[in-house]
């Protein structure tokens with residue numbers, strides 16, 4: 001395949017940034033989007049140019065490191081797919097592909113297509129854990145978990161924290177991520193003890209990081225490579241008001 | 251309570267919910283105009299004669315809801331613009347419907363509508379002559395009441411007024427099409443199995459409100475241009491002269 005790539009270049013957080021257009025020929029239909037980017041970078045190096053920086057790690061769709069907004073879609077136009085799992089056969093020969101970083105004030109650009117998603121780490125640090133004494137592993141069957149709850153918790157835990165929800169949201173809201181991380185623990189018996197505190201501190205960490213407010217568009221869930229449902233946002237809203245009310249009467 | 255991002259959504263949803271309830275009751279009350287002047291005049295008189303604290307209490311409560319709702323909307327939208335200083339160069343929408351994307355626009359026009367509507371039929375500053383319309387029709391023995399029936403017929407015989415009302419009700423329909431279902435999401439009382447049902451209920455409710463409010467100006471304009479004959483011709487032709 002021969003393609004034209006319109007790629008975002010930015011020298012650092014303070015740089016204005018600009019698009020650069022590159023022609024790339026002989027791309028295999030079977031390569032992934034990131035392999036195509038590798039090929040482009042080799043071409044740039046041969047021409048004596050700076051390669052384009054982008055994030056990646058596992059390239060298996062499980063780590064949540066890859067990003068990119070491709071033709072306006074976070075992780076590209078395929079549903080339930082990360083950029084590393086996106087195949088070039090989904091594009092057509094001769095197509096112009098626009099590649100942008102995940103855009104949000106809370107995700108400042110580090111360089112080119114690499115953005116700083118440590119705001120997500122701050123949300124997780126605020127409450128995405130349970131406090132237990134480590135030691136010998138407890139008996140797996142000692143704590144009964146209803147199947148329905150464990151299924152829902154697992155669906156929430158599928159979140160890989162890639163940030164596509166923020167990038168696809170017209171308000172750069174991190175509600176889907178926060179809802180998945182809080183919901184995962186709030187659904188399980190192990191998470192009950194710290195539930196209220198968790199919800200309040202995670203939402204507060206989210207608000208402090210400069211994300212926008214949810215407006216119930218549903219773009220996040222549509223872009224999520226793990227199809228996290230909007231139900232978790234409804235649950236976060238519910239858990240948040242419960243925690244607030246309990247705090248007032250405490 | 252209402253300072254966090256979720257708290258603001260709660261405020262939006264709670265005030266929106268009050269307004270949802272209000273528009274339904276208001277619409278149902280208005281529809282009595284289709285049953286003739288006695289009904290609507292008596293109904294309006296009954297509302298006007300509610301004890302002061304109840305009448306003004308409800309009015310102020312509704313106004314506070316509108317102001318809080320609009321104010322929170324402005325805060326939300328400003329914060330959201332700041333949260334995403336640069337749009338994507340290729341901006342696509344995968345799932346969000348037009349009504350959800352245009353909540354701010356439809357809401358702003360509704361705010362203008364609310365102000366105009368109050369000046370038109372409540373304060374009667376747009377056409378001050380509506381103040382002098384008194385009648386014994388629908389009034390208790392030996393009393394005169396305000397002739398709401400004639401005021402509405404006269405009001406909607408101005409084509410531009412009717413057009414503005416119907417357009418506004420269409421925008422309200424759009425606002426509620428998303429707003430009604432959004433309330434459930436914001437308050438956290440929605441789940442995947444209910445999502446579709448609530449979305450349909452929201453659309454149904456929004457269209458019901460549109461039809462219920464628009465039918466009156468549409469009938470009046472229809473009769474003005476001799477397309478239909480719904481209202482008693484003697485009451486219709488010179489509403490301001492009716493006693």
Ligand code: HEM
Pocket residue numbers: 214215216259262263265266267269270273316319320323326353354356357358360361364425426428429430432433434435436437
């Ligand atoms: C006064 C003018 C109004 C303005 C400026 C306005 C603005 C808005 C905006 C921007 C939203 C979207 C909030 C979001 O998506 O996060 C919204 C939601 C809503 N509005 Fe309005 N609106 C107005 C009047 C009304 C009226 C008259 C009603 C009802 C009859 C209403 C009912 C609702 C409902 C139910 C919601 C959904 C709340 C939620 O997101 O949970 N609004 N409004």
Ligand code: FES
Pocket residue numbers: 055056057058059060061062063064065066082083084085160
């Ligand atoms: S690189 Fe790990 S999910 Fe894409």
